[in-house]
Amino acid sequence: MPRISESTIRRLSHYYRVLEEVEAEGKRLISSRRLAEREGITSAQVRKDLSTFGSFGRRGLGYQVAHLRAEIRAILGLDRRWRVALVGAGNIGAALLAYRGFARQGFDIVAVFDRDPNRIGTRIGDLVVRDVASLSDAAAESRFDMGVITTPLRAAQEVADALVAAGVRGILNFAPRKLFVPAHVALRTVDMTVEFESLSFALSQARGSRRGRARA
């Protein structure tokens, strides 16, 4: 399979969700145009993305929904289950634990850690919060494929180091800080504060330019 870019992966991930929806509606075929419409891209882009890994729709008929979904599922690594350790049992951590969507896609949060003595030993859903100091012992008992970091900013790098030492090969970071991990570990970041600040910047600029127009 040719090398697939990060932006193609993101589009595949979107196609996958559209296909799930369309399959739930009982449809067997989908056109590149419909896949494109839903994502606000061109149908040429859809056909290019899908041809990259050898899936071609039939002219006038489109793609077979179930087949295409299975293909993308395999490419994205969603045809197996991933064991996820979550560190940081605060609000965001608890919300992720309660969200069933991840498990449906194959991501099982199997352990949760914190360093706050008030949280250690408490129960969130099916899991008991463990001391983050026991992370490496826990990893020795039961493999973790990925780690999720939902700690405050200050603790995040230390937690990332501990997760890497515990053998995870991917980290999803929610702490608003750039983290450093070895090249063999995949890192993705969800920074909600940056998104909010990018919005407030955009709104401030718009205000500024409206004022400018009013003055002119």
Place this chain on the structure above:
Amino acid sequence: MPRISESTIRRLSHYYRVLEEVEAEGKRLISSRRLAEREGITSAQVRKDLSTFGSFGRRGLGYQVAHLRAEIRAILGLDRRWRVALVGAGNIGAALLAYRGFARQGFDIVAVFDRDPNRIGTRIGDLVVRDVASLSDAAAESRFDMGVITTPLRAAQEVADALVAAGVRGILNFAPRKLFVPAHVALRTVDMTVEFESLSFALSQARGSRRGRARA
């Protein structure tokens, strides 16, 4: 002020958090090298970013922490308060409501809406969940600057339309779907599912390539 790119804004947002930390430590000066180190970029990039809006450090001394922080705060629109309406009182919505960090940065979630009769009328923190059908009436009473969408995928576009009709000028979308909004509305997306799937793709590829090497 010259036009500032989205990636510069994201770096400013990071500098801002480093400056907050350094100020809390009681430091008065910070070098471009230290701002760079923390973010994993070059000090030349930091100096370039900061010079864009006319802030220059003194050679050998660095930048004045309080002054630089105030400047970035104003640029990012964090020197005022933003009124935020949240739609979707599920797990992620409730977590955002409970997270105090946003209020500290000036983002006040002042209203929460849902369409589930079981949720409408319940209390989350200081707020009572209101019927999403009353969004435009609520907006007429009390201005909303921004909207946050934490609904399931299917409802997201309809909710975005309702928020736009209610006069918001910025939307932060957590639903895993591309949304369409008019040009005068700023849209940012936090798609956790895509991040997870991008990780599982990366891990699957790594597995694949290791197998490849073992065979070779």
